[in-house]
């Protein structure tokens with residue numbers, strides 16, 4: 001047996017391994033299904049998230065949510081102590097392949113958790129398909145990950161870009177808007193969320209006046225906001241997130257458009273951003289699979305524990321991190337902690353039913369969440385539930401052929 005020495009961060013871990021290797025041999029001799037080695041060698045989770053740049057806070061909250069769940073389970077999932085290998089992907093698609101290959105090839109992680117940015121996630125999905133490493137996507141909505149590139153080892157605990165944007169089309173049409181301008185960053189998530197919104201809005205009978213874009217992660221919005229003022233649409237649909245969302249929402253209000261041309265979007269426009277946006281965000285309506293005030297025991301407990309642990313208010317990113325740990329636990333429990341028992345691990349993850357802070361969470365055949373999509377409105381610095389825009393919404397998983 002070859003053992004990567006980096007697994008053994010200290011001599012205590014090494015002694016634990018040696019004694020459990022012996023225990024493993026004896027448990028096999030007694031006919032137990034899962035060797036005890038699986039139970040006591042730490043499970044290495046490669047955490048590939050943005051810890052710098054416009055999505056830094058999103059990455060930080062996903063990690064904190066995951067950590068909270070693990071802490072609630074005394075540091076172990078399915079009997080395996082969890083060890084982390086962290087990597088800042090900087091939301092850069094150009095270095096993504098090298099980064100995940102480093103986690104899988106050099107650091108020998110057992111599972112990869114990542115990432116936020118759809119372009120980075122696409123590179124990760126390709127490596128996961130090639131290497132078979134279990135990949136849990138805790139945010140990035142790239143439709144392909146649970147569409148044409150779906151695979152037995154790839155799971156998503158967040159959303160597809162289509163899933164959070166398409167329901168907003170009908171919402172805005174029903175609220176009386178007929179001519180809408182869209183605005184976003186020019187990369188996969190922006191393009192796909194605009195497309196999803198358009199699908200819902202045009203189906204309902206609405207018309208897109210113009211699609212405005214700028215390169216990711218630029219935040220020089222002035223020229224585009226001036227263009228919106230010239231076009232005078234009934235309303236605007238926007239996708240921005242993190243630092244970019246803070247700047248867009250405050251610039252929009254500073255330009256005097258707030259209160260004149262209503263601003264809508266997917267929930268990333270106002271999630272995790274409200275303290276920095278302040279009054280500029282009040283009244284903005286968005287669709288997302290979470291609302292701050294969901295009145296369930298699971299959400300109340302989560303928000304309270306997150307606050308106690310971090311001193312901060314939980315948001316959708318923290319929820320997605322928390323649920324990623326719950327999903328991994330479901331797989332590990334079914335396999336007695338043995339992540340190599342792929343059929344058992346993936347089978348149980350695919351069938352998992354999680355009592356998430358967001359509401360009931362299960363998974364489609366493509367391993368994308370089936371979940372409620374809520375219409376929320378910013379009131380007094382909170383994303384407050386207005387109504388359920390869609391119950392148990394499943395992504396169509398176009399092109400997915402699960403092998």
Ligand code: BEZ
Nearest residue numbers: 116117118140141189241
């Ligand atoms: C994405 O790139 O998929 C994404 C990034 C931030 C928030 C939502 C989606």
